[in-house]
Amino acid sequence: AQSVTQPDIHITVSEGASLELRCNYSYGATPYLFWYVQSPGQGLQLLLKYFSGDTLVQGIKGFEAEFKRSQSSFNLRKPSVHWSDAAEYFCAVGARAAGNKLTFGGGTRVLVKP
Amino acid sequence: NAGVTQTPKFRVLKTGQSMTLLCAQDMNHEYMYWYRQDPGMGLRLIHYSVGEGTTAKGEVPDGYNVSRLKKQNFLLGLESAAPSQTSVYFCASGPGLAYNEQFFGPGTRLTVL
Secondary structure (H helix, E strand, O other): OOEEEOOOOEEEEEOOOOEEEOOEEEOOOOOEEEEEEEOOOOOEEEEEEEOOOOOEEEOHHHOEEEEEHHHOEEEEEEOOOOHHHOEEEEEEEEOOOOOOOEEEOOOEEEEEEO | OOOEEEEOOEEEEOOOOOEEEEEEEOOOOOEEEEEEEOOOOOEEEEEEEOOOOOOEEOOOOOOOEEEOOOOOEEEEEEOOOOHHHOEEEEEEEEOOOOOOOOEEOOOEEEEEO
């Protein structure tokens, strides 16, 4: 069965500083990987996704993520954080099987200090 | 396009009451999903559907039922609500292609007293 671990429950970062969110997955084959963001009181919005090919993936809002098969990781990064990046971030792995189901990590809440 | 919409946005139930949550999508997606979100646990899949008239169990299906009578709608029912079902419920839809990207609704906050 697939699983996702986000080791950091909360992260506090100063505005303008860099941000890295960790994601480790368990899946028996090459995974589909996603990062979603949830602003307070909102639904989830897709930031970026990895299916195959280039292991460095660019997303919206200046985010990028790198797939490292040897480490079973898909960490999310942003070079310079803005106050509007305060949100909860979810990593997810997708099954290449019937239903195209997603398995989510527990989430990382990001607080941005002025 | 409205995308994925959910009705209602908030609801308070007493233990043992029943209710139905409605999800509607206007993107002509084949696949639809119901999740619940609880603190520290991310989103967990309750039930899903791969097409009109089909439903299947997800990770946490107990206490819930679903129906997909029309392609654009996916209903989640609680027949006898319990306090353990207090949660935020999200509906999502996807095109059913290989890359399984899902589009989410705004959520329904349910409290069971």
